[in-house]
Amino acid sequence: MKVDKFLDYKSRESSAMLITKKNQYALRAIFELAKHNGKGPRKISEIAKAQAIPAKFLEVILNQLKGSGMVNSKRGFYGGYYLIQPPEKITVGHIMRFLERDVDQTDCAALVPETQCPFKGQCTFFPMWNKVKAAIFNIYDETTIKDLIDNEKANVNCK
């Protein structure tokens, strides 16, 4: 069996993640499509390899992302996925919001469903959770996929 370049992509994280694996994969996949933009469809298997994402899981994610209006796909030999919006028009916020569209919008910012909140309408911490949520999405919304590509070219990364 061939040893994969990324040995441990399967292992789970040890601690609470700020961003789910799925959301990270979705972001990386769209980032990868953006880097390939204008060169025709990119195959799931290629994206999976380039971005160290389990291929079968990526199928599910990309298929879901078709509903967002950001990507489209084509079957057959020269098939694959491609962006239908320019990278400078897609923000991280778009991706995050789309993947969390099923979250009830009446939930508080700590993401506790209101129906399950023991302090319905009287939660002391609500304003703070809201500030946190707003601060996060402020960053997500002002970061476009093009920005991320530009950062990579400028070598603005870890370490």
Next chain:
Amino acid sequence: MKVDKFLDYKSRESSAMLITKKNQYALRAIFELAKHNGKGPRKISEIAKAQAIPAKFLEVILNQLKGSGMVNSKRGFYGGYYLIQPPEKITVGHIMRFLERDVDQTDCAALVPETQCPFKGQCTFFPMWNKVKAAIFNIYDETTIKDLIDNEKANVNCK
């Protein structure tokens, strides 16, 4: 069997939470101790009832919080937990950081352990995750427990 005021505190949340239950409970417990500050120890059972926290789980949390230097406890009939720092000196950031002290500090801001990152030292998204993390803790660090009590008195809450 007596019906609890908070029927559904046991049910799990439906979606990914920004803040874990444990961290929320810890914050609420310290908030409760702060409201009782100067009036002697507060029993676990009282805190649990006032803040709708499973008592046995709260035992674990408060016991862990003793290591933070924020609270102390006393056994026996007039026993319970009490703050050993003034509410204006304790920030939400102190609590969050303490409860996540076991997270490896070399982990990236998306909280993916560096040893498991497929893009070791080359992650394009690192700067963004760091900005998000910084934005969150900026809010946590500037919010003291006293602030939260003041907000409650001023009725600055949900809805």
Next chain:
DNA sequence: ACTTTCTTGACTATGAAAGTCGACAAACTT
């Protein structure tokens, strides 16, 4: 003694997230 309350380590349960499978449908190749 007796009661109350915290202490401690070990234990179990849960369910969302993560990942997989396989039959199928479209697109292209020859």
Next chain:
DNA sequence: AAGTTTGTCGACTTTCATAGTCAAGAAAGT
């Protein structure tokens, strides 16, 4: 038209951190 490649889709299984529980023991007070 047969064969290959690639996406489609629903159902399925696995994982494991989070959440929550238990019970015996140790302080502290009456």
